[in-house]
Amino acid sequence: MPSTNHRRSHLARLILAAGLACAGATPSVQAQSTTEASTQASALSVLAIDGSIDATRRASQQAMASLHDGAQLVVQSVRLVGRGLVLGVKVVGTGAVLLITLPVATGLAATVAAGTLVSVAIEAGGMTLRVAGELLGFLPAAEALDLLHRRELGL
Amino acid sequence: MSTAALRRFALALALALASATSHAGTACVESTHDADELRRAAQLAVGVRQQLETVDAPVALLSRVGTDLSEHGLHYSHAGFAIRDHRNGAWTVVHLLNQCGTDRSGLFAEGLMNFYLDDLAREDTRITWLEPATAASLATLLADEHAVLSLHRPRYNLLSPPGSRRSQNSTAWVLEVLDAAALGTAQSGPAHTATARPARGDRPDR
Numbered sequence: 001m002p003s004t005n006h007r008r009s010h011l012a013r014l015i016l017a018a019g020l021a022c023a024g025a026t027p028s029v030q031a032q033s034t035t036e037a038s039t040q041a042s043a044l045s046v047l048a049i050d051g052s053i054d055a056t057r058r059a060s061q062q063a064m065a066s067l068h069d070g071a072q073l074v075v076q077s078v079r080l081v082g083r084g085l086v087l088g089v090k091v092v093g094t095g096a097v098l099l100i101t102l103p104v105a106t107g108l109a110a111t112v113a114a115g116t117l118v119s120v121a122i123e124a125g126g127m128t129l130r131v132a133g134e135l136l137g138f139l140p141a142a143e144a145l146d147l148l149h150r151r152e153l154g155l
Numbered sequence: 156m157s158t159a160a161l162r163r164f165a166l167a168l169a170l171a172l173a174s175a176t177s178h179a180g181t182a183c184v185e186s187t188h189d190a191d192e193l194r195r196a197a198q199l200a201v202g203v204r205q206q207l208e209t210v211d212a213p214v215a216l217l218s219r220v221g222t223d224l225s226e227h228g229l230h231y232s233h234a235g236f237a238i239r240d241h242r243n244g245a246w247t248v249v250h251l252l253n254q255c256g257t258d259r260s261g262l263f264a265e266g267l268m269n270f271y272l273d274d275l276a277r278e279d280t281r282i283t284w285l286e287p288a289t290a291a292s293l294a295t296l297l298a299d300e301h302a303v304l305s306l307h308r309p310r311y312n313l314l315s316p317p318g319s320r321r322s323q324n325s326t327a328w329v330l331e332v333l334d335a336a337a338l339g340t341a342q343s344g345p346a347h348t349a350t351a352r353p354a355r356g357d358r359p360d361r
Binding site (some may be wrong): 102125126128141152 | 200244249303304
């Protein structure tokens with residue numbers, strides 16, 4: 001395991017990278033500001049998963065690898081950042097803490113609060129996060145993210 | 156698919172999609188996708204990519220159901236070309252999209268997930284493989300961005316038939332590209348279509 005300082009520094013880079021990636025992105029979540037990211041990094045020693053479809057890919061995939069099919073997460077904190085929902089969650093059993101950013105294009109997001117139990121399932125193309133059986137979020141896997149790009153010809 | 160079969164397919168596609176073009180893909184970039192749309196698109200894209208990898212072909216025609224047209228006796232509402240070796244990534248889809256309901260369109264190179272993120276009515280898609288010679292010709296044509304753009308008319312019209320001099324829609328562009336590939340030449344478009352299609356017995360779709 002990397003040291004705490006290393007992990008904090010790593011997290012700051014992850015969130016900053018996510019912010020940079022999202023700044024010019026099309027749909028989904030808006031990025032945190034660099035200041036917010038730094039504050040977040042100081043407060044938490046966690047891995048970050050950005051579930052927006054424009055997320056920095058390798059960083060999120062690394063964090064996603066810490067989850068497995070059937071994992072249970074307990075929400076510890078909820079924060080709205082732009083059009084994104086940032087969940088601080090703890091993995092039941094391992095105690096690992098994750099920071100997951102999701103687009104807020106679901107009514108279910110409004111009902112999520114500290115203590116909410118989230119179930120993880122691995123499916124083709126990524127992971128689903130469900131609350132009481134209802135789909136809260138989808139985290140695309142690397143193989144799906146590789147199929148996500150757009151360019152207009154002639155421009 | 157033989158050239159004759161390709162022509163029959165093209166004509167059938169023209170007829171089938173003639174009234175479906177209003178439901179063709181769009182290039183609106185401000186939409187936000189919910190978790191279920193993302194999940195469905197990712198699953199379909201990954202599954203289609205696996206299927207595409209099973210055939211040794213450089214290009215395939217992909218159709219999707221963006222809108223339920225079953226009440227009109229139609230099934231697929233949009234089509235594009237999936238290209239194995241594309242500069243933007245394996246199995247990039249090249250297709251014509253309407254610009255957010257305006258009278259303009261653009262040609263886009265998109266990933267499979269983007270292709271299936273555009274308001275799917277059903278998780279149903281069709282991969283159409285072409286005869287090797289036609290596929291090779293099509294791949295050569297599609298690799299030439301200038302040639303691809305030369306077959307595009309940016310003015311978008313839902314009812315535009317293939318070969319229209321003034322306007323085009325997603326289906327008409329696909330058919331004109333297929334037409335050019337089947338003939339083994341980049342020569343297509345309004346002038347060519349106006350003479351060649353009747354000469355070989357194709358009938359315009361209303």
